[in-house]
Amino acid sequence: MKAAPFCYHRPGTVAEAVETLAAFGDGAKVLAGGQSLVPLMALRLARAEHLVDLGRIAALRYVRGAADSVAVGAMTVQAAAGRDPVIAASVPLLARAIPFIGHFQVRNRGTVGGSCAHADPSAEIPAVAVTLDAELEASGRGRPRLIPAAKFFTSTFTTSLEPDEVLTALHFPVWPGRSGFAVREFARRRGDFAVAGAVCAVTLGQGERIERVAIGLLGLGAVPLRAAAAERAATGTAAGDLDVTEIGHLAVADTDPPDDVHATPGYRRRVGVAMAARALTAALEEAAHG
Numbered sequence: 001m002k003a004a005p006f007c008y009h010r011p012g013t014v015a016e017a018v019e020t021l022a023a024f025g026d027g028a029k030v031l032a033g034g035q036s037l038v039p040l041m042a043l044r045l046a047r048a049e050h051l052v053d054l055g056r057i058a059a060l061r062y063v064r065g066a067a068d069s070v071a072v073g074a075m076t077v078q079a080a081a082g083r084d085p086v087i088a089a090s091v092p093l094l095a096r097a098i099p100f101i102g103h104f105q106v107r108n109r110g111t112v113g114g115s116c117a118h119a120d121p122s123a124e125i126p127a128v129a130v131t132l133d134a135e136l137e138a139s140g141r142g143r144p145r146l147i148p149a150a151k152f153f154t155s156t157f158t159t160s161l162e163p164d165e166v167l168t169a170l171h172f173p174v175w176p177g178r179s180g181f182a183v184r185e186f187a188r189r190r191g192d193f194a195v196a197g198a199v200c201a202v203t204l205g206q207g208e209r210i211e212r213v214a215i216g217l218l219g220l221g222a223v224p225l226r227a228a229a230a231e232r233a234a235t236g237t238a239a240g241d242l243d244v245t246e247i248g249h250l251a252v253a254d255t256d257p258p259d260d261v262h263a264t265p266g267y268r269r270r271v272g273v274a275m276a277a278r279a280l281t282a283a284l285e286e287a288a289h290g
């Protein structure tokens, strides 16, 4: 099958892209790397009368490190972000999540912003954004605004972006101190979307106590989730006394995973327990020993 006919626009600036989106309203869609949108259009599961290709807007492709945060332009290709030295040093969780995305062909075209705007609940970059409390920057006809990741993802394939807004950047906080980071997920075949997974960041303080921990879950709900009860239970505990399996059970306790051809909710939860426990174990190991 082929996509339904559409008009193609290739703006040179974000302002031009916003004007084009505003002019055509619901009939227009942003095109980034095309790795999700183009197959959906070819299968006629998505339709757009106007495609607004951001590919020419070089100003949306960058990685900028500051003392306490790293900004990643929305059109930064996933593979470039995955090998960026600033991201590797300052936001290791993002660098570690990217190799789990599809295949290298997908990562060479797919963008960091496109992954978030697409909002697949099994996607890795949205889970990292929610776990690290990243902020997503959007530009529309008004002033640019910063949206906390927890408010950006509203449901499956749905975000709080307005129809005339372009996602322009992601701002990731840097975790200082003795911190460790890990991603664990299970997929039926290499390159497939995860059935379920967990991403984890942890900081150790005095006496090897867990000073700060964030656990994110993917594939276990309509949006990427934070395991708040598990985080509360782990915080303040000495790393050696922690029962990671118990934390894993707490992490998935309140989840409502999808029931689809890939897995039942019960199976996703079981996988989630194991992935959360393994991600936490690996992150603690790194925080303790580097």
Ligand SMILES: Cc1cc2nc3c(=O)[nH]c(=O)nc-3n(C[C@H](O)[C@H](O)[C@H](O)COP(=O)(O)OP(=O)(O)OC[C@H]3O[C@@H](n4cnc5c(N)ncnc54)[C@H](O)[C@@H]3O)c2cc1C
Residues within 6 Å of the ligand: 029, 030, 031, 032, 033, 034, 035, 036, 037, 038, 039, 054, 074, 075, 100, 101, 102, 103, 106, 109, 110, 111, 112, 113, 114, 115, 117, 118, 120, 122, 123, 124, 125, 161, 165, 166, 167, 168, 191, 192, 193, 194
């Ligand atoms: C075989 C295959 C396997 C894959 N496996 C995985 C996987 O395991 N994990 C994973 O996370 N992803 C996976 N993907 C999806 C991939 O990561 C996509 O790159 C990503 O979901 C979308 O990014 P994109 O840049 O290609 O966006 P596009 O496909 O161009 O756009 C996706 C959606 O986001 C909107 N959009 C894109 N950018 C913006 C923006 N800046 N502002 C506003 N709206 C925007 C578009 O309008 C569209 O609705 C896979 C894809 C394929 C084809």
